[in-house]
Amino acid sequence: MTTMTTTTTTTVLEASGVTMRFGGLTAVRSVDLTVNSGEIVGLIGPNGAGKTTFFNCLTGLYVPTEGKVSYKGTVLPAKPHLVTDAGIARTFQNIRLFANMTVLENVLVGRHTRTKEGLWSALLRGPGFKRAEAASHARAMELLEFIGLAHKADHLSRNLPYGEQRKLEIARALASEPGLLLLDEPTAGMNPQETRAAEELVFAIRDQGIAVLVIEHDMRFIFNLCDRVAVLVQGEKLVEGTSEVVQADERVVAAYLGTPFEGAPGAAEVAEVEAAEAEATTAPDDTAPGTTGTDTSGTRTTGPEGKSL
Numbered sequence: 001m002t003t004m005t006t007t008t009t010t011t012v013l014e015a016s017g018v019t020m021r022f023g024g025l026t027a028v029r030s031v032d033l034t035v036n037s038g039e040i041v042g043l044i045g046p047n048g049a050g051k052t053t054f055f056n057c058l059t060g061l062y063v064p065t066e067g068k069v070s071y072k073g074t075v076l077p078a079k080p081h082l083v084t085d086a087g088i089a090r091t092f093q094n095i096r097l098f099a100n101m102t103v104l105e106n107v108l109v110g111r112h113t114r115t116k117e118g119l120w121s122a123l124l125r126g127p128g129f130k131r132a133e134a135a136s137h138a139r140a141m142e143l144l145e146f147i148g149l150a151h152k153a154d155h156l157s158r159n160l161p162y163g164e165q166r167k168l169e170i171a172r173a174l175a176s177e178p179g180l181l182l183l184d185e186p187t188a189g190m191n192p193q194e195t196r197a198a199e200e201l202v203f204a205i206r207d208q209g210i211a212v213l214v215i216e217h218d219m220r221f222i223f224n225l226c227d228r229v230a231v232l233v234q235g236e237k238l239v240e241g242t243s244e245v246v247q248a249d250e251r252v253v254a255a256y257l258g259t260p261f262e263g264a265p266g267a268a269e270v271a272e273v274e275a276a277e278a279e280a281t282t283a284p285d286d287t288a289p290g291t292t293g294t295d296t297s298g299t300r301t302t303g304p305e306g307k308s309l
């Protein structure tokens with residue numbers, strides 16, 4: 001007899017018809033998006049396309065003008081703490097750690113939604129509280145092991161290098177035991193090694209059974225990582241599909257990518273990059289290679305080491 005293994009895919013997140021208006025400005029217009037279990041989904045688009053606003057609608061920071069957001073079949077209330085309780089965690093574009101707390105304490109803060117001990121129990125420090133505290137501590141250390149920062153548990157978070165601060169934010173988000181993790185530009189400001197490590201980390205998170213929705217401007221990161229990519233332009237979803245489909249779509253190239261994306265730079269590109277670098281070192285007011293800037297079309301560009309367009 002043959003046995004068949006079937007993996008059941010379930011819809012984790014379902015956003016339908018999400019619209020967000022700020023006065024006369026429609027930042028997000030009737031966007032539908034689903035994220036299924038086991039998936040890493042990317043959200044890309046030019047600066048100001050509405051990506052972060054859409055995230056804010058998903059996590060209850062904004063009440064969408066129209067549309068609804070469901071998590072595992074239940075419509076989410078537009079209240080951030082209730083969204084976290086339900087099982088969605090996020091990181092922010094700008095790092096929001098508690099700078100004067102230790103690495104471990106930052107993760108413990110993220111555990112509070114999963115700690116059920118009440119105020120009196122905490123004040124009296126009874127056996128229930130001590131047990132819960134020990135369990136939280138153990139779980140926080142496990143998460144620090146997972147992201148590779150256990151050896152820095154006692155360091156103040158403000159003393160961590162930038163890439164490690166970003167990882168710590170992810171650990172803090174994971175501390176709420178989410179079923180869906182939203183990452184807003186997780187590799188912003190990272191060097192290529194840190195970006196590669198971040199990629200591995202996101203795969204490892206997915207392998208732990210957590211679905212991931214990620215906003216990122218680094219196209220190599222997105223196209224390597226994601227099972228599906230949605231492109232927002234001026235608040236509307238222009239295209240959605242696999243990395244291959246999105247990279248090849250002429251509308252995406254015109255509105256965002258600028259030139260067709262190629263996974264690995266060929267010899268001609270390398271030569272072009274080297275020539276640009278040589279020129280940059282002789283031109284005093286040029287942007288240094290590898291730094292992030294914005295071109296006139298509003299599309300973020302990074303230098304050759306930034307691995308994006």
Ligand SMILES: Nc1ncnc2c1ncn2[C@@H]1O[C@H](COP(=O)(O)OP(=O)(O)OP(=O)(O)O)[C@@H](O)[C@H]1O
Pocket residue numbers: 022025027045046047048049050051052053054
């Ligand atoms: N609270 C707000 N009030 C008014 N307008 C806002 C608000 N938040 C965002 N916007 C506007 O909504 C539009 C979308 O902004 P948003 O930050 O969501 O874009 P984005 O795609 O995340 O951009 P970036 O890639 O630069 O982060 C922009 O025009 C922005 O100025």
